[in-house]
Amino acid sequence: MDFYGGAVHPSPPFNAPAARRLRVALGMLPGHVAYGLGAQYGLRISTETVVAWERGLAVPSEYELTALAGVLWCSPGELITAARTLREHRVARELAVEELARLLGLTTSAYLRMEESGRWRGNERQSAALSEVLGLTAAGFVTVSGLDEELADLLRAAVTTRWQAHVRTVAKLVPLERGLLQDVLEQLHTDYQALMVSTLSWSSTGTERAGATGDAGRAFLTQIVERFWQAAGVRGTTV
Known part of the structure; x- marks a missing residue:
């Protein structure tokens, strides 16, 4: 189960080469990243796990990806390959489920049902708000709507x-x-x-x-x- 009481979600589409490139640009070793994840975010992540992420052998969870972005001084969107789903766009924009639901005028549970089903069912006003908040083009809106x-x-x-x-x-x-x-x-x-x-x-x-x-x-x-x-x-x- 996840934090919201639903099913465990798959990890976001992680951009492993970008994670390594950003780390190297900061002059950090994998061990430094692992230490930062623990010191700043309370995550018990080993150096080996950081290396596995960068090699594409494992992927961080949503919270781990957000924390990793903080350690690497970048946005979560820079660590995600091209976002396509509602959840991927939300994570890339560093929005919590409750925050996005509030911005769209939806209850958290109503928004979560749409995110989990991969099918957007908001009204015209909510759809316009979704496109604005997530920065979606017309093509992007159709894709995240599952259409x-x-x-x-x-x-x-x-x-x-x-x-x-x-x-x-x-x-x-x-x-x-x-x-x-x-x-x-x-x-x-x-x-x-x-x-x-x-x-x-x-x-x-x-x-x-x-x-x-x-x-x-x-x-x-x-x-x-x-x-x-x-x-x-x-x-x-x-x-």
């Missing part, structure tokens, strides 16, 4: 059929202006259909080239979410 797969399915349907029929459902998932959303869906539909037309026109000239183009079509659909955000001019998960 990437649902968005991918809708986008594949939009480019392979009539894109106009999917504007409303996509708009419910992504916080983009309606005109921009329509332009992006139309562009993706045009690009995909052009790729499929070229496949048909090349089929009479050689199966190898046609097969390669078919692979390109499948790749297009596999990368549809990334293409969508690129077309919308949105990069990454944070602002």
